[in-house]
Amino acid sequence: MLIKKSLHSRISDVDLKNLSFGSELSDHMFYCAYRQGCWQRPKIKPLEPLTLSPAASVFHYGQAVFEGMKAYKDENGDVFLFRPQENIRRLNRSAERLNMPSFSEEIFLEGLSKLVDLDRHWVPQGYGQALYIRPFMIANEAKILASSSREFLLMIICTPVNTYYSQSLRIKIEQEYSRATQGGVGFTKAAGNYAAAFYPTRLANEQSYDQVLWTNSPTHDRIEESGTMNAFFRIGNQLITPVISDKILGGITRKSLIELASHDGIEVQERELTVAELVENLKKGMVKEAFGTGTAVVVCPYKIIGYQGKDFSLPQISDDKSFGLRLKSRLMEIQYNRSEDFFGWRKLVKSSFTVG
Numbered sequence: 190m191l192i193k194k195s196l197h198s199r200i201s202d203v204d205l206k207n208l209s210f211g212s213e214l215s216d217h218m219f220y221c222a223y224r225q226g227c228w229q230r231p232k233i234k235p236l237e238p239l240t241l242s243p244a245a246s247v248f249h250y251g252q253a254v255f256e257g258m259k260a261y262k263d264e265n266g267d268v269f270l271f272r273p274q275e276n277i278r279r280l281n282r283s284a285e286r287l288n289m290p291s292f293s294e295e296i297f298l299e300g301l302s303k304l305v306d307l308d309r310h311w312v313p314q315g316y317g318q319a320l321y322i323r324p325f326m327i328a329n330e331a332k333i334l335a336s337s338s339r340e341f342l343l344m345i346i347c348t349p350v351n352t353y354y355s356q357s358l359r360i361k362i363e364q365e366y367s368r369a370t371q372g373g374v375g376f377t378k379a380a381g382n383y384a385a386a387f388y389p390t391r392l393a394n395e396q397s398y399d400q401v402l403w404t405n406s407p408t409h410d411r412i413e414e415s416g417t418m419n420a421f422f423r424i425g426n427q428l429i430t431p432v433i434s435d436k437i438l439g440g441i442t443r444k445s446l447i448e449l450a451s452h453d454g455i456e457v458q459e460r461e462l463t464v465a466e467l468v469e470n471l472k473k474g475m476v477k478e479a480f481g482t483g484t485a486v487v488v489c490p491y492k493i494i495g496y497q498g499k500d501f502s503l504p505q506i507s508d509d510k511s512f513g514l515r516l517k518s519r520l521m522e523i524q525y526n527r528s529e530d531f532f533g534w535r536k537l538v539k540s541s542f543t544v545g
């Protein structure tokens with residue numbers, strides 16, 4: 190791996206206490222090009238703009254996939270990643286579905302660790318703060334012909350993020366638009382999935398909802414995901430989350446919370462949840478809480494679920510009684526090295542560059 194350090198860190202220009210999500214990128218980037226059937230030598234280099242042909246396939250056919258993960262700093266200044274192998278495996282699953290080449294898990298993990306190590310002073314210290322890491326792969330062959338690109342770039346960029354404090358949201362059961370279809374790309378982090386979600390989300394925003402709760406296509410009678418998060422509902426004392434399928438993205442937060450819940454004696458059912466069952470339980474006041482899960486906020490509680498123009502309010506629940514918030518703090522304690530890592534999820538980023 191070729192490593193070229195930046196001569197001047199931009200960190201002194203950045204106010205780590207006042208960050209807006211993802212606007213300040215760290216000093217370095219990981220960069221690897223694929224051409225003539227092979228990944229070339231990977232590099233870590235100072236962050237710089239890309240030069241691409243306007244004919245690069247990513248612009249025309251949307252061959253692009255990404256990942257989202259974080260690095261966390263503990264009280265001693267040690268930096269940790271959380272289940273990073275899950276991210277490269279998922280990136281490769283996404284890539285395969287979009288006819289893009291897979292990338293070596295080992296080289297990815299090595300490059301990621303070196304990059305985060307080099308930019309470790311960009312990892313903000315403080316519970317809830319983190320360095321958000323964005324690996325992504327794009328198709329960059331310059332040809333207008335509508336067929337798969339044969340050239341690709343894999344990059345990793347990083348941005349410090351402040352406590353992504355989550356307010357409770359108002360969500361709307363979406364029954365017109367769909368995020369995913371059977372046999373489609375819903376299970377991948379394809380860039381286009383996000384593009385396709387922006388318009389229905391804007392319409393929901395105009396109706397005073399923060400996010401949409403996606404249902405299946407074309408019948409819209411089963412719950413799938415919420416916005417860009419996996420959805421959990423607590424009916425009575427059971428947590429229910431839809432089963433992973435080709436229409437539902439396998440979130441690493443979802444998977445980790447399920448493991449933590451069973452460890453804590455909270456029953457989680459991974460099963461189909463119909464809109465009818467959810468609405469019936471909302472009417473009976475049996476839905477005790479509902480939340481979305483994802484890397485950005487871990488758990489995002491909902492306060493209102495809108496269905497066909499009617500808003501159902503979820504009960505106020507104290508933090509210690511909430512399954513969602515209890516699981517969130519369990520997970521964060523592991524991420525920030527504040528509790529024992531029973532599951533072996535934390536990965537220390539070793540320091541190999543001495544800061545002068």
Ligand SMILES: *Cc1c(COP(=O)(O)O)cnc(C)c1O
Nearest residue numbers: 417418419438440441442483484
């Ligand atoms: C990224 C993503 C999630 C959450 O995945 P995590 O690994 O938990 O961050 C859930 N749903 C969709 C559609 C996503 O893109």
